Amino acid sequence: MDFNLTEERQMLQDTLRRYLADRYTTPVRNDILASAAGFSADIWRELADLGVLGALFDEADGGFGGAGFDIATVFEELGRAGVVEPVLDSCILGGRLIAQVGSPDQRTLLDQVISGALHLALAHGEPASRYDLSRVETTVRTDGTDLILNGRKAVVVNAEAAGHLIISARETGGPFDLDGISLFLVPAGTPGLGLRGYPMLAGGRAAEVTLDEVRLPEAARLGAAGQGFEPLMNVVAAANVALVAEVLGAMESAVELTRQYLMTRKQFGRPIGTFQALQHRFADMLIELEQARSAVINAAGHLEAPDRDRQIAAARNLVSRVGRLVAEETIQMHGGIALTQEYELAHIAKRIVMSDHRFGDADHHLERFIALGAA
């Protein structure tokens, strides 16, 4: 057993932590949150230049990492700083799908993704699909040599910035079948592709995507016809590792902000951190935070392992439970100040809680864990 990061990952962590601490300050982030684009193009380029995006890809795909611990290392730091730039969407969900099943032509896009020049978005979830990855009702039919897509995709994060969208559609079978889901790489601006964009509560932007007779050539297929579910499962597994790591980093920030506040805020003539009622609750959070750290390690360490899905369901369930505790307790111990938009903890708490709504909350992952255990 060795719980130390490799030298390369340690360097990546140090570099990224230092860069974000200097660069991604609360005023900078508040400006980004208020901006029309919802993220900073400068920060995005700088993250790419630092190698942060490349660390999320295997060498064979033009990166220099790509393993579970690379993802966890990067996202823990992104979470610590409350970064809203769409690394998850462009790289983990979009880029890694192309890396997995892209044709040689499609794979040429990976360099642009890693250099930060090209944004991607995964348009998979639909208004009724909730967290069920197999529920796809968007249709695809052939017309001569062309493919025609019709349907609607819900809460597609980073859709407006994306140069290409990866869109899932059902080619055969019923709405819940695992077989018959196909993936398509669709350039932004393709006729029939409609975007209604909006900001999200925890930062960043998403869009409702409508597909109205979207006509694509056969070359737009990403991977084999009807075989999209497994590659989707793979990138969502990586995204879940990223999300638990991001929440871990965010929780570390929330707890540190609270520690500082408890030791400086005075009421009744003394720092409120000297009240035992708060000390014990603070201690409980630290205990749960270590549980979360171990859960993230379990998930990251099993991204390529046979029992990946059970480990990841366990991590997401635990981190979601701890996340709610930490978000609510750190707000409560601060009092009103934590409810103001411009105070850092407000943003951090939103990042923690709203992660529940991407690829499943504690209940969803509890169910997954139970189902996988019984199998």
Next chain:
Amino acid sequence: MDLSYTDEEKAFRDEVRGFLAEKLPKEISDKIRAGRNIGKDGYEWWHATLNARGWLNFNWPKEFGGAEWNAIQRHIFEEECAAAYAPRIVPFGLSMLGPVLQKFGSKAQQDYFLPRILNGEHWWCQGYSEPGAGSDLASLKTRAVRDGDHYVVNGQKTWTTLAQYANWIFCLVRTDPEAKAQEGISFLLIDMNTPGIEVRPIVLLDGTPEVNEVFFDDVRVPVENLVGEENKGWTYAKYLLTHERTNIAGVGFSQAGLDMVKRIARIETANGRPLIENPHFAARLARVEIDLMAMATTNMRIISKAAAGQAPGVESSMLKVKGTIIRQEINDLARRAVGPYAMPFASEAVAGDNDPIGPDYAAPVAAQYFNNRKLSIFGGSNEIQRGIIAKVKMGG
């Protein structure tokens, strides 16, 4: 023991229901249900509607023209209003300042201010908390110095709810800096149009501008606007707090919230089945409903004692803690219920006439979850309430 309402109470409930059915338009209740802001005009319209029926000042005694409902009638009214998604009554003038003026105000203050609270001419806000005085309210520093027939006020208040609509503010100010913390405080009524007052909005984490900072820079307040005696303000403030806590359990809000979660969970699906049939979600829902059923009875037990003339003491603190935990749990369930559609930013989704991004019920729930973290913080945080319970019950 009899857990049902008496015939008189049932008749009263029917009367309230009839009134709401007749006077509360669907357009307004839909806005409340959807978590939309009805604005200053909306509140003023609702106050006027209740006032026309003689029900705006239901907690005022008859000698001041009030309906003087007992605690059970008040509870029925609040429960029915919540169930019908009626607007809230803005409490600052009606249930906070009004009772203080009736008990401690001069005849001139009563004659001048009470009718203006009712007819809507005055919109009051509450100047209590300061940046350095939250849970420890008695450490407040805003100074009022006597200068002839005026006080000159300097300092800052914060978390001032709806100050942007208010034209009057009642303030706790320090008039004797030498005295023990609680003993040098006075209760002042201040016209917000007086020179030297500045209101700055605080944007909360859900984007709503509901609270403000209020700054006082050499604000001259006539001495006749002092309530009661100088340096006795803490006594009046404590009296006010007991009135602030009449609807402290928020049973009606929780019941309406729970009904909303059930409505959402019948429409939303998980794995192709209605969410309400999902065992994990159903268990969460059941647990909070069980807690609410018990708390509703606790609430009625305490209300019955109050109706019989016994002032609630430590029970108010218990209801505040349990009531806020239950309401916050229901907010959490609502955000869980809507799945990915919790993510769009509500201020965008509910703004103007735009169609909501997802289902209409999804738009406000995540914002409400975050906004209602305030419930366990304001009005005496839950930590303060627990301290009170322990102190009283342990005889410390």
